[in-house]
Every structure is written in C-alpha cells, then in structure tokens.
Amino acid sequence: MVRGTFKSLITAEFELQMDSRKHSRKCDFECMSRRTQRKLKKAIKILRRTIKKEKFTVRYEGFNYEVIKKSFKADKHYDMTCKHGSILKNNICIACSIGTYMSKHEKKCLPCPSGTFQDEEGRTECKKCPSKIPNSGVEGAANALQCLELCEPGHYSEEGLKPCKPCEIGKYQPQYGRTMCMPCGPGLLTRKIAASHFRDCTTKEVCRKGYFYNLRRQRCEQCKHGTYQPSSGENFCIPCPVGTTTDFRSSTDSSDCKNRRCGGYRGYYQGVIETPNYPGNYPINVGCTWKIKPEKHRRILIIIPQIELEANGKCGDRLVIRKSKSDESQNTFDTCRSQVRPVAFTTRSKKIWINFRSNNNNTAKGFSIPFVTYHEQYQSLIEDIVQDKKLYNSKQHQQIFQDRKILKALLEVIAQPYNYLKYANVSHTMFPRSFFRLLKPKVRKFFST
Secondary structure, rough: OOOOOOOOOOOOOOOOEEEHHHHHOOOOHHHEEEEEHHHHHHHHHHHHHHOOOOEEEEEEEEEEEHHHHOHOOOOOOOOOOOOOOOOOOOEEEEOOOEEEEEEEOOEEEEEOOOEEOOOOOOOOOEEEEOOOOOOOOOOOEOOHHOOOOOOOOOOOOOOEOOOOOOOOOOOEEEEOOOOOEEEOOOOOOEEOOOOHHHHEEOOOOOOOOOEEEOOOOOOOEEEEOOOOOOOOOOOOEEEEEOOOEEEOOOOOOOHOOOOOOEEEOOOOOOEEEEEEOOOOOOOEEEEEEEEOOOOOOOOEEEOOOOOEEOOOOOOOOOEEEEEEOOOOOEEEEOOOOEEOEEEEEEOOOEEEEEEEOOOOOOOEOOOOOOOOOOEHHHHHHHHHOOOOOOHHHHHHHHHHOOOOOHHHHHHHHHHOOOHHHHHHHOHHOOOOHHHHHHHHEEEEEEEEO
16 A cells, blocks of 8 residues: 655635624724634634644545644734625724615615615615616615606606606607706797607707707807717707817717827836827827936837828828937937837937827827836847847737737836746746747847857
C-alpha cells in the first residue's frame, strides 16, 4: 500500500448577525458591534487552542485532514454588511421603508416607480400594480390603493385621476395624469376632442424634424444652436445637455449635441488624448492643443490605433504632433486623412506638442490616442520594437493596438516593467503567440549587450 501526503489550504469565514432592534440606551449599536467582535475573537482563540492541542480534525469527502499547528492565521479584518433590503447608515442597518426598494445596482433605497408599489419593509423589488395602464399610480406607492388609474393622454381631471374629462376643442394633452390641457395657441383649433398631441392642432403647416411651430408668428422655424427636434409637428425644440451644443441650426437628433471641450486625461505615467465629443463626431471650428512633458529621464511612446477625419480633399481637419508650437519645429506626425492601420512611434525630444483643428464643414469621429512614458534606458529596445514592420503587418498585432483592455496592459508594462508580473499568468491568453515571438529576440538582444 502506497501512502502519500499532500497539503490543502482551508479558509474559514465566520458570520455573526446582529439585530439592530435589540439595542438599548445602555448599549447602542456600536456597543453591540464591539461585543460581537469580542465574541468572535474569543471563538477564534478557542479554535486556535484546540488546534495546538491536536484535538481538531477535518474530514472531507472521506479523507481525514491533520491541521498543522502553525498554519492557523486569523484575519483581523471585519466587514459590516447588511442583509438584502437594508442599507448601512451610521453603522446601523436600516431596512428600506414601505414604498421603496433596495436597488442592487445603486446600493440604496429608491422609491417604487409608477405602476408599482411596496407595502413591506426591506424588499429588493416592488410589486406590480393591478392596473393595466402603463405608468399608472403615484411614484413611491406604499399600497395597492395608491395604484390609482391616471387620466390618459387627451384627458384631465382635478387630481389627474379617473374619472377624467376629454380635452376641449383647441386644447391637447400628451401625458398621463394631468390636471389640465394645453391650448394650441391663438386662433388654432383641434380636429377632434381629446386631442393628445400638438399635431392635432390645425396649424397652417406641419413642421418637419429640426423645426418647431412658432405660435406667435404662426409659422415653422429652425431649432436654434444648442437645441434639436427629432419629431415632426412639434411646437418646441429640446435643449442640449449642459456643456454641449450643436454645430448647425435645425438639428434633428440628440447626437448632434456635442461637447466642445478637448478630451482625454493625463495619468502619472500614461494618458489618453481624444478629440472633443469622442466617440461621437467632433464639432466644427474647434481647436485643441495638448502638451506632454514627462519626468526627468523618461521618454514618450505614442500609439495611434486609428484616426477618422472628414475627407474633403483640402486638408481642412488636421492633426499635428511635434516638439514645440514653433513652425520651425520638425513634425513627428502630420495628417489630415483617416488612418485605419495602427501606428506607434517614440519621440527623441523630452516634450511634445499636439494640435488638432477642424474647419466649418462636416466632421467625423476623430481619434483616441494613448501615450505612455518610459525610462530612457529602454529607449533602444522600445524603438526596436515599434519600428519593426512585422508589428503592423499582422492583423493579430493590429488588434492589440485596437483592443483597449490589451493595450492598457501593454502600456502599463512599458511604463513600469515590473507590472509584467501582474499579467504574467494571463498574458498567454491576452496576447497572440506571434507577438511574443516578435518580442523575445529583441528583449534578449537588449539585455545581452
């Protein structure tokens, strides 16, 4: 009979529950928490003594395990968590009240949306109202009685609840549960009672998308800069979100609202440069300038996965990368065309100046360009890698530059080589083998010289 030994690591977690309702004036919740922690420490001490006296055995799936005396280590970290349906506030677990539910995503109590109710505390979801009308009932309903049926579009009542009256001729109401109807405007009627949309008003013309009906002037007009209208037959335009605006008047979609702020971020060793409003189309007549100046003894590596610029044959939108703002400075990179294939390059200078500008014509998606700084002692190695044409000829290698997750890992290793250990166990699945075959001889050559 052959006998053998093998080692296994066993981790035990202890969970103690406290009832917050049992605390008193003499011992509040924090006092109860300290008492519970003392009980846990006492239990751990007893367990440790039992192991030392060899009175503790583990039997699992038919095998007896001997516990090594010095193997027991207790983690002194205690996490205070609440049961589902409760939140931790001032070290006290508080159950979500009636009319609310515990949002697993936002980790807080939220009011039940219209069409639902909750008549119990500490719940993670709301109950559906018996009404078949969508969005019926008030928000935060605490019982089924509050699931009252709202007035439908085209109708109203004093409280917005049934029974309701239809909107009179010349008025309309597009929403549920309203207490009044809105007038079409001076001299305008509706084609029927219970009108539910401004389109039901007898205007002189029906405005197309990007336009609105001016009630005072009795005509359709363009939506102004910073507004849009995706539907026809409306008497208003929708304002863009704060900090955004449109390139032109009469915009028809929310995507026309663009952020004009130059994008990107700068980290300690790496960062990203992005055109305004990326990944949406950049605005017209915009100019951006970025300056990168790394710490002493560090150089810059720039990777351009792809560029999408508006092509009009006149080089209206342009990206320039060079040492400084001066026109006498030699351009490291200069383009006014889209570029699908990725490219990477290093800069010999200790700082770089990047400028992008667009003209007043149509725009495109732009770019998101990551950069990283590395120690100058690796200059020859990095140059040897990025200047190798094999790096760009392989589609697998091109995917590395276009995959944000893989590219992030690559940049972290370049910035701090010891980060390789972080990805060592997963690198064979993240990067293609051909990529390692490309790097291996270059790395060996560098460290052998």
